[in-house]
Each structure stands twice: as C-alpha cells, then as structure tokens.
Amino acid sequence: MILTVTLNPAWDLTWSVDSLAVGGTNRVQQSSGRAGGKGVNVSRVLRQMGAPTVATGVVGGAPGQRLLEDLDSSGTPHRMLVDDSVETRSTLAVRETDGRVTILNEPGPVGPAELWARWLSHLDALLHEVALVVCSGSLPPWAPEDAYAVVTRRAHAARLRCIVDADGAALRAALPAGPDLVKPNEEELLRATGGPDVRAAGATALSQGAQRVVVSRGPQGLLAVDSTGTWEARPPALQPVNPTGAGDAAVAALAVGLVAEEPWPDVLRRAVAWSAAAVLHPAAGTVEASAVERLTAATEVRQVG
C-alpha cells in the first residue's frame, strides 16, 4: 500500500466564464469542485490503476469537509487528520470559452504551533500499514521547512521507502534525509540546486542526499540520475489534451515500481507511459489502462551516461 502525504491540500474549484472581463463583473456559467493537492492526485491515479493506496494530510473547516466528501464519492481511500484549527485552502481555475485558464491559489492555513506534533503522531500510526510514502506538493505555513526531511526519516526508521515531489526550499531541505527518490520538474530542480543545467543539477541533488533524481521534462519525458548512471525515457510524440496532473501520474508509477522492486528501466518506462496517458485524457490527472498499454510499448528508455 502506498501512502501519499498532502500537507497543503486544497478544495479545487473550476468556474467557467464566456470571456474574463478583468476589472468587470463576470457571470459564472458552470461551477465544479474537487479534492486537490498533489498527493491526493497521486492516490487518485494509483486507484485508477488498481494499486492499493491511502491519502493522508491535514484538512479542516468547511472546505476540508467538502474535500473529504469528494474523496469518498470518488472512492479514493483516505486517512486525513481532520483538524479544525486550520481551514483547508481553496484554489480557483477560471476557464474561458477559448480555453484560456487563469489560476488563483489561496495560501495554506497558518495553524497553531502544536499542529505539527499532532500530524506526526497521526503519520506514525499510518506508517505501520504501508509499503512506501510519497510526499507531494507545497508546505502550509504551519509545517516546518524541513517537513519532508522529517517524514523521510520517519519512513526510513519504519523501513519504508520515501519519494519527495516538491519545489524550492521544501525540496532542498528534504535532500539531507536521503529520500529514495525525488521527482522535481526541470525548473524546480534548477531552482532548488542552483543549476546550471539539468544534469549538473541532478548530480548536485544526489550529492546532497537524494538516492535517485527523476526530472520530469514535459513532452521530452523523464531524465533519471542515480549513483549508477543517467537514463532518458521518452514518450512517443503526442497531441496533448490536458497536461495538468501528468507529473503526479509519473510519481504514482514510480512509487509502484519502487514497491515492486522492478528493474530501473521498466520503472521509468511505466512512469513515462502513465504520465503520457494523463496528458491524453481530457480530465486532469486521469489515466486509462488502455492508453497506458499502447504508450508503454511506444516509450523509449536508454542509458545516456
């Protein structure tokens, strides 16, 4: 069972408008909401692909209740810490008829000092039940900057592998704890390590503690670096439909591969195929098994260093 950790989940709203009148008044034509946050998305993909998973994190307030209801109604297993000292943030995607999307992200809740300790107790209880931990996304103000380092160490103490998919300070602070795999995108990795290019940045992340670095590079697929070498995994040329959530699909596949202890090229091939399948589906972060099968065959993996 793969445990996904989303410390800064969100209630993701999508509002459709004809054409956004900036500075004016806009009538929303259609409104929908769903549970959001990168770890939640990873669990959703795992569930679609039949891999046992449970999503955790901290939710609170009315948006937190809606998030839980949505996880229930979508059949995504969860063991969230419900704590009304925080109110789960919302995000809004304003979608115009011409396809343009404007995103507004509320900051995460501040929360009381003792929430971090309450969350760690909640986490510890879950570590006995799972095989691997995935930490995904931004950190809320109530969590320390090295939150993912702490989770990684607790996972390792429980003899579990740990994957970290984060940006900037959260990623940098996680590295010394030696996460089994980090999965930034190219821009995030350069930001966290100082660059100058993706291979050098990957080497820096390894030297700072990561055991494997897998960099997502959009249509170019993945670049993977570990102590044994460097790999490239490329999908076939695609007509992208909805790239949102493609990185989370890759993380879901990487988690499955690490748990199964598959050969590294096979792990990377699956990650590219799941990610590409997500890009081809109109609903964000949705992966269909039929697309995966075709894309797995068409994905090229080779050692480049």
Add this chain to the structure above:
Amino acid sequence: MILTVTLNPAWDLTWSVDSLAVGGTNRVQQSSGRAGGKGVNVSRVLRQMGAPTVATGVVGGAPGQRLLEDLDSSGTPHRMLVDDSVETRSTLAVRETDGRVTILNEPGPVGPAELWARWLSHLDALLHEVALVVCSGSLPPWAPEDAYAVVTRRAHAARLRCIVDADGAALRAALPAGPDLVKPNEEELLRATGGPDVRAAGATALSQGAQRVVVSRGPQGLLAVDSTGTWEARPPALQPVNPTGAGDAAVAALAVGLVAEEPWPDVLRRAVAWSAAAVLHPAAGTVEASAVERLTAATEVRQVG
C-alpha cells in the same frame, strides 16, 4: 422591525493578488469572506443604524453554514430557511494592488420544485412579527420570475408595506402587485421599463403598479416619482471611497422612513445621507452615524415636477 428578503444570498469572497496574470497562476495574498446578498446588506446597515431588523432567505450547504456563522459573528439578526437541497452560491472579488477589482458571480442554485412552497411557509410565519418587508437582489433558478409579486401580495395581505429592489424581469414582474416602493438604479429602471429616459421610465413603472419609484443615480443622488410629484435629492460633492453597497444603504433608509411614516422629503433626505455615508466608508456598505448627521444637513431635496 424590518424584514429583509434575500432569495439568492451568496458567500462573498475577496482575494487580493499583486497583479492578476490572466492565463497564468496567481498567488492569493489575502483572503476574506462574508455573508452577501443585497437584503443581507440592507439588514447590516439597519443594524449599524440601530433600526430593528431581521434577514431572511434560503441558505444551504457548506457556504450557507459559513454565511450563517458570519451573520452571527457580525450580530446581524437572521431567520434564514436552512435547506440543504440547495447550495448557497459564492462570489469572488479579485482585488489587485492598483485597486482594480474583477468580480465573478456564481449562478444561484437550481433547487427542487417544492422549495418555493417551503420558503413561502417560512415567510408567512415571519410576517406576523414585522412592520415592513424589503425584497432585494436577483432571484435563484428555484424561484418563479414573479417571486417578488407573490411576496408583495402576502405582505399586503398581512397589512405590511413592501419595498422591491430588483432588476429586469424580477422588477417588471413585481410591479402589478403594487409594491409600496421600488428602488432600481437608473440603468435597471430603463431596462425594466424600456425607457426612454428616467422620468418617462418612472412614470411607466407607476402606471404598471408601483406606488413610488425611487431611482438611485450615483453621485447625483435620488430621483423619486409618485402620484403626487417628482423629487430630486442630491448629496454634497463627495470624494467616493467605496461605492459598493450604497444602494442598499439607501433602501435601508427608505424602509425606516416608510415605517415611521415621515414626510416624503425627509425620507429621501435620509436615504441620500445614508447612501453617501456608505460611499465615504472604506468597508463596503458600512454607514457611520457621525457621517450621516453631517451629510443629512448637506443634502438638498426639492420637488421638480
């Protein structure tokens, strides 16, 4: 006691951003929410000015709960029908550092056919306790187009006066029931009656059943038309700070004047003074007694026809 009716209330969110990146991702700097809807605003002003009031309407779902909590915490008396067959809509004001504001309004909830009858029973119970009814704002999809005509007739049957502040079809359909006063702004009146100018449009609204027409005209104040003549009421020249809610402040004052059966010029003078006081306060729809006193003295009322 003045009963305000808000059939399409909203949870009003304000999100501050640096500068809105349309088609991009925006970090929300500050987030706040409050109970919204024009009748709710009228009750809020009445309460600030010490006039007994109670706000009613229909709320449901998580945003409805937040709306009720906000009414409680602001001390605004309410007797909302809580009905979870509808989910209260939200509105969002995106405020940029340069002061530009972009508004997004969710449509009202659809609701089941029987909700209208449930609401009317709820209303009937309240009519025994109040002196005047104010109907404000748009109608949700679950209410019939002539909703304000039905409320006006029930108010009259209970020997209560009724004010309607609405737009378009909702205003037009209310007129035959003979509301004691309608308070559209100039654009709304022209839209509801076909124009061609504000005086002719006022006469049309009277001929269609309104007993008094009071038209709000921004910095020019109010134009009032009834069977006995036409009045103009003008505030002094102002440096507007926040015009949002000025019309609702005028309606609150008109309601107080009708209940007290004051001379018509005094009623209009108060309405202009409260409205101008709201324009001068940074918080939307906030009226302070000290500003009102000064503005009442400086407001000019004269019969012009």
